[in-house]
Amino acid sequence: MKIIVTGGAGFIGSHLTEALLKQGHQVLVLDNLSNGSLDNIPAGASFEKVSLQSPALVKILLKFRPQAVFHLAAQGDLRISAKKPIFDAKTNLIASLNLLEAMRISGAQKIIFASSAAVYGPDAPIMVKEAGPLAPISPYGIWKLAGENLCQFYQKTYHIKAVILRASNVYGPRQGITGEGGVVARFIKKLVRGQKPIIFGDGSQTRDFVFVDDVVAANLNALKNWELTGTFNIATQKETSVLELHGALRELAVASAACGFEKAATSAPTKAYALKPRFALLPTMDQPRSCLEAELARQELSWHAAISLSEGLKLTWQWFVKNYQ
Secondary structure: OEEEEEOOOOHHHHHHHHHHHHOOOEEEEEEOOOOOOHHHOOOOOEEEEOOOOOOHHHHHHHHHOOOEEEEOOOOOOHHHHHHOHHHHHHHHHHHHHHHHHHHHHHOOOEEEEEEEHHHOOOOOOOOEEOOEOOOOOOHHHHHHHHHHHHHHHHHHHHOOEEEEEEEOEEEOOOOOOOOOOHHHHHHHHHHHOOOOOEEEOOOOOEEOEEEHHHHHHHHHHHHHOOOOOEEEEEOOOOOEEHHHHHHHHHHHHHHHHHOOOOOOOOOOOHHHHHOOOEEEOOOOOOOOOOOEOOHHHHHHOOOOOOOOHHHHHHHHHHHHHHHOO
């Protein structure tokens, strides 16, 4: 198929683009490079540097004529969304509307929309199902939920099939330090350099960490099952506290030092890897616990999280050690 990946120069988008190319699809990456990197775009993919708010978007889609669009481009930093809500609305909501309108005009048939666990809000029960409650408290979560509603509107009105994937906290190679799963990258970068990671709050808050390859698999299944529409949680269904995450990564750091991995901070003593973290005030929008039920994805999307946290963290650690020396 002819497929567009928005945000394809970013963390999840670049992994998805690689997988689509391996399946033989023709892929066009759309990215403004505000967070992504040209180095992330795999050989074989076409690329257009463009803002999704740009009027030029319609011309691009009319020229390429995609059958499907994976919409992953977003501003994912909750702090920025709170400080600059108008900017955030333009980046995350108006851009999505402009994309859907360009899809309508160009005849695109399906959108796979990257939503977020942030649509549920802090009072959602553990193992929350897709039905909610839906009560986001951050502008980021509000725009994601609005984006979902826009996808459903275009599906009902213009017959553009829509699959909405609400991923929990995604982590893996190439990840930046912002976004919902950015704590993994932040911790690893500190530990690789022999520095103390910072834990906000007391570290008891929990998240459902899902490896990027599993998220890519969910996206591919949404494309393969062409007639499928709907909203799906993409998660491991397992809670991990920030303290537990730090402990697992600290063990990897110590083991890596013992096995002779080169360290970025070569002057830092090996014992620096075992230092306790620093603690800081918890941001006001941070929720105490988060874990999603993914049974619907198993039943209808034929998907489940296949990579354990310990395996995923090891793969992520190895990538960061190799790329941050």
